[in-house]
Amino acid sequence: MRLFLQKLGHQALHELGDLALFAGKILRTTLSTHGNMGPVLSQVASISLRSLSTVAFAGVFVGAILVLQFNVILAKYDAQSFLGGLNTSALIRSVGPLIISFLLAGKIGAYTAAELGTMRVTEQIDAIECLGTNPIQYLIVPRFMGIVISSVILLALGLLISVTGSMVVANYSAGINFLQFASSIPKFISIGTFLGGMFKSITYGTIVALVACHKGYTASGGARGVGKAVTLAAVYTNLYIVIANYLTSEILSWLESLSHYFNLLAGGPT
């Protein structure tokens, strides 16, 4: 058992160390090369367009599920007027960023790992290097930035679609009309809630981008190697996102307590 845990710990440290070094390379390359935003914008457009239908579809259903679940609980306390606020708050705070990042990991993360892995095992990345171009700059930076920026865009669009879907479902299944639904939203969310959702989204987007690019870029061993890279990218991304969800929730709730404390000190609203 001890040996197993030692091996697991060693493997986890090795994996995180590799990821940190790779992130360092991306950061260094991004900072040392100025400005060509063309490839990044092309990736943002491509990723956002490819993922939008999936995000919209999932968003509507996730919103609907939350409405149905919250409605059961709120109805017990005759508090259905809070349905809109509670639903939107849950979507922005946690469910939205989490679901969108899982979808991104499944769709774009797997695609990126497979694409880069294939380029690696068919020597395309070596060829780029031999032709005097830095493959991190040419291949990785646009994909990395593209995924991170797209995750924020998709969060915004996904939330919009999800809240709209929630309103429709709340209307016909709970009898809460659009106005009642919308009027309770400001009671539950603030600018801080949006910023928190965005922070989570950027964090998870970074994880998806980093793990997918790393696993694809370091793939080896032909078709099996590419398959392994894609599988590992999916497994590690989901694992890291769940861990990051806990950590970001802790940080955000700590910041929320802090802001609540300062508000009390200033004599403002609690």
Added chain:
Amino acid sequence: MSIRFESISKSFGPKTILNNVTFEVSKGEILFILGKSGVGKSVTLKQIVGILKPDTGKVYVDDEDVTTASQNALADIRKKCGMVFQHPALLDSLTVLENVAFGLRTSRAPLSEAEIRQTVLEKLALVNLGPDILQSKPTEISYGMQKRVSLARTLAPAPSYLLFDEPTTGLDPITTNFVNDLIFDLSRKLQVTSVVVSHDMACALKIADKILVLDQARILAHGSVAEIKKSREPLIQSFLSEMLAEPTESLAPRTEGPGIPA
């Protein structure tokens, strides 16, 4: 102007691929590296352009140490060396034109779009391909054509050194002869130094100036074609005896080749 390996050792995990290997390739020379699969032929080639680093030893290109070169110095070395990979290694998302132009766009002396297009057409013509495939994606042309486009891409920036990793694998006999003639012509007429990794002893005897045979992580033999032919080493004898089945005309050494203007 040469490529020099000094006491190179390279291992992958517990497996030693190269052990204390030393050799030199002079300007304009064609060196064939032969050996069984997995003896480190491709590893040797990739160390010349710094894609792989040796565990110990030094690799020099034009007296510049590749093993300790900075990223910028390494980029300069790579611009002098064109490498043809075992796979065509063309970028799937780019057209044939963009693939062949790839190295030209990153060159230190910027070229106009018209100059780039002209060079691309010239290099494609050199490998017997016409302008009709310029806008095709690599997946839309045959494997043999992909290999030739890959060769054109390598030739486009006019490198001083050409490194070939099994350039004729998967090609038909006519294209194989064509590629071998091209390597010979580039060396004789443009003084391009070539290092060719291959299994093909017949081809080596036909166009090589020198042959290096790798076996069990070391150099088994290194010398001129005549010296290699005289070797009593069993592996070399086995390579030579394999060739007895080949048509005798393929063994006749090349003396000159048409195609490339001197």
